[in-house]
Amino acid sequence: MRGLLRTSLLLGALSTTLAWGQLIPPALSSRPGAQYTIYLNFAGFNYDGTWANKTPGNVPAFTLDGDATTFNSTEMQRIRETWASTAAKFIGFNINVTTVDPSPAGLTDAQRKTWYDNTQYLTHTILGGSNSWYGPAGGVSYVGIAQQATTSNGMRTNWVFPAGGSGNTAKSMSVVASHEDGHHLGLPHQHDENNGAEYSSNGGANGDGSYAPIMGVAYSSQRATWRHGMSGTNVNDVTVLLNNLNIGPIIDDGIGHTMASATPMSVLANGNSNPGQHRGWIMPRAETGYAAEGANAYTKDYFKFRSLGGLVTLSANDGTSYLAADIADIGATMRSSLRIFDSGGSLVGVATESASTLVHTWSGNLASGEYFAEVTSVGAYTSTYEPNSRYFNMGAYFLKGSGLAPVPEPASMSVLALAIGGLLARRRRSR
Numbered sequence: 001m002r003g004l005l006r007t008s009l010l011l012g013a014l015s016t017t018l019a020w021g022q023l024i025p026p027a028l029s030s031r032p033g034a035q036y037t038i039y040l041n042f043a044g045f046n047y048d049g050t051w052a053n054k055t056p057g058n059v060p061a062f063t064l065d066g067d068a069t070t071f072n073s074t075e076m077q078r079i080r081e082t083w084a085s086t087a088a089k090f091i092g093f094n095i096n097v098t099t100v101d102p103s104p105a106g107l108t109d110a111q112r113k114t115w116y117d118n119t120q121y122l123t124h125t126i127l128g129g130s131n132s133w134y135g136p137a138g139g140v141s142y143v144g145i146a147q148q149a150t151t152s153n154g155m156r157t158n159w160v161f162p163a164g165g166s167g168n169t170a171k172s173m174s175v176v177a178s179h180e181d182g183h184h185l186g187l188p189h190q191h192d193e194n195n196g197a198e199y200s201s202n203g204g205a206n207g208d209g210s211y212a213p214i215m216g217v218a219y220s221s222q223r224a225t226w227r228h229g230m231s232g233t234n235v236n237d238v239t240v241l242l243n244n245l246n247i248g249p250i251i252d253d254g255i256g257h258t259m260a261s262a263t264p265m266s267v268l269a270n271g272n273s274n275p276g277q278h279r280g281w282i283m284p285r286a287e288t289g290y291a292a293e294g295a296n297a298y299t300k301d302y303f304k305f306r307s308l309g310g311l312v313t314l315s316a317n318d319g320t321s322y323l324a325a326d327i328a329d330i331g332a333t334m335r336s337s338l339r340i341f342d343s344g345g346s347l348v349g350v351a352t353e354s355a356s357t358l359v360h361t362w363s364g365n366l367a368s369g370e371y372f373a374e375v376t377s378v379g380a381y382t383s384t385y386e387p388n389s390r391y392f393n394m395g396a397y398f399l400k401g402s403g404l405a406p407v408p409e410p411a412s413m414s415v416l417a418l419a420i421g422g423l424l425a426r427r428r429r430s431r
């Protein structure tokens with residue numbers, strides 16, 4: 001009897017799960033509690049009524065295998081990567097890019113649409129289905145909607161069309177999602193400075209080292225970046241984003257910005273850096289008016305570490321590492337520089353860049369002592385194709401190292417240091 005009851009309950013639960021549970025995407029949020037929310041909806045949406053006088057209808061969930069009733073493991077991974085690559089574009093802004101529906105549970109899709117319309121600081125981005133209901137486009141959005149107190153007729157919803165539009169790679173979907181959400185946050189297009197075309201692709205830039213504007217067309221370039229355009233209208237993407245109601249200023253990454261305030265590296269007993277503990281983002285500085293150009297227009301991050309004498313290797317990887325510690329997600333936006341300084345502030349070495357992986361590595365023998373690792377931007381990208389526009393060289397990185405020793409704890413941390421010392425001593429004895 002008891003078993004039977006359990007079974008019937010389980011069946012009841014399963015039938016609910018089969019209808020909806022399999023369409024639950026991975027729950028990912030880049031900045032919970034942020035002022036603005038970009039909700040990336042991969043799970044489909046039954047759109048009630050018209051959007052811009054067109055009829056979206058029942059938009060299927062994101063799918064690669066043609067079965068929009070479940071997410072298989074490949075689709076789940078594609079969703080994770082698309083989320084990470086979209087979140088990377090908005091890192092440092094007071095924005096949470098999330099796959100978790102912020103609307104209250106139990107609402108119908110029609111009620112959700114109204115709830116989104118009535119919820120300030122929100123964008124509901126649907127990534128699913130084709131552009132057949134709208135027309136030829138990778139995606140579409142209203143402009144300057146996210147900060148409005150209320151909207152109507154689903155204006156707070158915008159679109160990425162994987163089928164026939166953006167394509168279904170994580171790169172292409174994130175490029176379009178960032179573009180449409182840029183529109184929602186007030187950004188116009190970045191025009192081609194050279195020939196006046198509506199969308200700049202930076203002359204079709206592609207391959208290692210290439211870049212193109214998010215608010216233009218950035219499908220082909222290695223990096224998609226915000227831009228200070230000089231064509232037609234003079235639009236600084238970053239200042240427009242920051243002009244949204246209650247969104248600014250840029251959020252600090254919490255890493256020390258001077259050698260004096262350098263963040264001590266977390267070092268494991270084997271001398272490797274503690275994975276996932278040295279992540280930050282380099283941003284244009286308010287003091288420079290959020291200018292794009294010049295390395296000094298950007299924040300600098302400093303870490304300190306110690307060498308016991310011997311080979312030390314450090315690498316700065318451009319990009320976020322949301323999905324796995326110390327592994328770069330796709331969608332890096334910055335080209336960083338990594339430099340090593342000694343305790344007196346003298347330059348010891350400059351990392352070498354791999355243009356294809358965006359990893360910057362320095363390796364060398366260091367005498368016993370304390371050192372600094374500096375990560376910053378190399379400054380704006382400039383293009384010979386569009387000589388006046390400036391591409392922001394900003395975004396996430398993470399730092400790794402080996403051959404390191406921890407920096408001695410400051411006096412106020414002595415109790416903790418003693419505790420760690422005790423732990424290490426015990427470990428040594430147990431070997």
Ligand SMILES: [Zn+2]
Pocket residue numbers: 179183189
């Ligand atoms: Zn557009």
